Amino acid sequence: VIFQNPQEEGVEWRALWLLSDEILYWCSGFDWVPLLVIWGAIGYAPLLVLRQYRSRQFIPTTQGLAGCEFSYKGDGCKKKIREISNAWNQTRRMKRLAKLEAEKLKKGKNKAEEDLDSLKTDYKKLRLSMRTVGLGKTSEQWREEIQEEKNKVDRWGRKFQEVQNFAMKLRASLSKIEEMKGRIEELESTLLNCEIQIEYLEANEGFQNKQLHHFQNQVRSRDHIMGEAVAKIREVVDHLQTLAVQADTLSVKYELESNRGQELASLLRKIRVLSIRAKPYL
Template sequence: MGDKFLDKVENNAAVRKWSKITQLEKADSLAKGYKSELWDYTRIRVTQNNHQELKEIWDQWDDEYWNPAYSCFTFGRVDLVPTVEEYIALLTYPKVQVDKAYSRAAYVPAFSKKLMNITGMSEQWVTARIKQKGECKCIPWKNLRDLILTLPDMKKKVDVFPLSIYRLMFFPRVLGYVDEAVTDLFDRLDKEVTPVPTILAETFRSLNACRRTGEGRFIRCAQLLLVWFHSHFWKIDKGHYRAFFGNYYPLKEIAAIPRRDDILKENWIALLRNLQGEDIEWKAPWWMPNKILFRCESFDWVPLLGIWGAIGYAPLLVLRQYAARQFISVTHGLAQCKFLYKGDYKKRVKEISNAWNQTRRVEGFAADPIMTPEYDGWLSRRVNDNIPGSSLEGAQLIEEYLRVVPSELEIINRILRREKLDAEKLRKGKRKAKEDLDSLKNNYKELHMSMRTAGLGKTSKQWQQEIQKEKSMGDQWKRRFCDARARKEALKRTTSESQSENETLRAR
């Protein structure tokens, strides 16, 4: 419970050998012949987070790619999962906080006592505002909001404000209320406890709940998950050097990056189902991988204690996210490690809390190829929990899936611009034909005038030459007139064909 890590760093080759042997002895999280009880389709709602962009992402994912048995996303033949190290980098926690993990205490102070300590308000004030919502005690968010605006003590203002952020952003549960469990975690943050394992635990648990029921509201740490998603699917200016500076805040930088919201749902589904390793931005550009936390004491992976329950995940599944070579991961027991803080749970919490006192880390090892020869075969044989299989038939490059598809309004605007250009060409053609016709008329007039006023003393031969010259000039202008009329007719036909084509496009 908030104890310091006692790390042991192990050699990469030794961990690879241990992982391979252990997997052969214990098998995977799901055994061969397992029949999934999960829904093929999951409808996700994120209205509690009031985050439209995440809602659109979930509408596209449909959550069917979350693999509960392995606590990771599985897109075709690609595993991805947020890691402790990635979230620590995103939230920019000081190094001293990385070495302590939160666990639910066996005995905690009364909710009213914790609120009095955080807010500085009287017991009478706090007690009057505590509400019972289902199985949990809560305080209305509006009461905390009013305190932030009116408290004269700046230190208390600063304490109440982040508590509200934790409720709104990380651990929303009951709409409009701050849960008692959130205050327990928050009360321990000043003791240099890192909330990152807890944030991950509640993220994975919420994903599991939605996947299991086939629908639900994703209410845990949604914004962080969205940032993580964008960092692995969008190639951006990396700027790795910035991670070395003390004043570098990745969330601030990421918030300024434009987001893509013009991709069709069908394209997302096809892309994620047929995702290949080369389509992924494996290492997030805002952090520098170091040693990898891969297990805790007697566990073959990393158990995570949340504020309402526990779960586990296997970082060895996603070594490529650490810019390291991917090998077979131990996953046995992951599917059975989930439990709620109900009934006889305290013994299991203590076991996990003690396990975090003896963590195991491994040094990353980069090599080419990025995967070991046996990994690909293991991945093909692995039993997943009702995850859509990949189908390379008709698959395209990722650039094609993410190609901008014009909206109906954009198509109409393009048609109108094209019609406007065609009309302008027609007007110019008519103007040119009129100018040619006027010029021809003027030349005929000049011809007649010259014939009347020309010298009458010319010989017959001279008159014949003059007439022949004028006749030749008349024929020349006649041809020019015919050409102008032909161009005018051609323009009319082109305009008619363009209008017909536009009507066909609208009909589609």
């Protein structure tokens, strides 16, 4: 498009010795710059000529560069011209490396010179302060002052060690306190459980007392019934003893008589056996 309809604002005139700040190095899908000339097209790789501008050296992509050349008489030249025109709509440029590096070096040099001047000024101030402070002091006085400073350092070192030891003891005490807190929490939990159990027992105490009175009344009633039963048993035993005496007399009397008498004698003997078994209950 630029070549088909050139405009004045699209053309920049400059002298040969004036270097451009930007270098065109890429057009659309090409790794180089295709140029349309009078007879056809050629491929141009600007990165190959960067050496002229003192730039960093590297090997650019040139594969297919020769295949970019064609003449207007060849087959499919219109399609190729259209591709080149479209490629020039998507261009990329890069700043000249040599110029950027020179500017960086210049800035670094200026910064280094400023730092050097600042260091010189600080050195002069330090020398002046040393002369002012050390005015009138002998080497012996300086040695004494240095020794005193060393003694101060030793004292502060011992104090620091004492503080560290105290901090260690304090951490140990804090650890024990934490253990005691845990133990106290366990005891408080146990105490709470005991209080709950006591409250439960106190709440059930009235019910248990009622049951106790009921059981006591039942025991008394059973004791009374058993007492009456024992008294009746004793009466029966006494009666059996009496019957046993009478049975002995009758058994002797009817033992040798009829079968009926023998049966009666056998019954009387059973009564006597029962009376013997009933004696322990008297």
